[in-house]
């Protein structure tokens with residue numbers, strides 16, 4: 598399978614402070630890859646480097662086979678980008694935003710009109726085509742960003758926190774769109790700090806913390822690596838206590854541990870999940 602994205606020993610420093618530290622990973626063509634991490638982990642900086650918006654201080658990044666520094670234009674032609682802050686123009690209509698992007702990418706008519714129509718239909722915004730973007734809801738704006746990012750038919754789509762600040766229904770609708778695009782063969786990298794988002798959407802997950810990739814794999818691989826069974830024990834009193842987490846290779850082993858305890862009060866056993874693994878690795882909880 599072809600490599601869509603490759604990072605080799607990538608570093609980024611801002612004012613001599615490292616914010617991305619020796620990042621190495623690859624994404625296969627057609628894969629849905631999730632970068633998970635808390636605020637400030639370096640996810641946006643990584644996406645900005647992958648999409649040619651920021652240059653790496655050190656290391657090599659290839660996207661669609663092109664070097665992001667030396668062949669930035671070729672990279673831009675192959676990628677679609679949906680950034681955190683809505684970058685659509687509120688004082689233009691939905692159609693005008695699409696039109697502008699199409700012209701910037703030198704898509705000629707009648708193909709431009711056809712593609713704008715096709716993608717607005719796809720994200721269910723065709724009936725809002727003449728409305729000012731500032732009158733759209735947050736979820737609609739995000740759908741417009743996605744439609745716009747798809748207009749020049751990119752091979753790889755980058756989504757930085759695509760569902761942040763959206764209500765659960767709108768988030769589900771965006772997940773459906775993202776999954777459908779991936780099913781059609783689109784390679785995707787998304788960043789998020791929502792556990793359920795990566796669990797639901799992504800083939801592979803990279804956990805980032807303090808600029809470093811601290812674990813990488815499918816959810817099953819991450820669980821197998823860190824332990825599929827978990828015993829949670831309450832230490833101290835109910836009011837002034839804390840929880841101790843102990844991982845076991847399997848759920849059965851966690852259950853055996855529980856059976857062996859003379860006093861089982863305050864001990865709970867269950868399968869581990871991504872959040873448990875994240876807290877175990879970083880010592881911190883996500884929002």
Ligand SMILES: Nc1ncnc2c1ncn2[C@@H]1O[C@H](COP(=O)(O)OP(=O)(O)OP(=O)(O)O)[C@@H](O)[C@H]1O
Nearest residue numbers: 611612616634635636637638639640641642643790
């Ligand atoms: N242009 C910049 N100049 C200086 N420091 C920066 C710049 N951009 C990002 N940083 C710093 O780099 C670190 C990583 O930020 P980044 O936005 O990549 O994290 P993140 O994981 O995407 O978090 P969030 O989810 O909050 O966006 C932060 O400490 C941030 O303050």
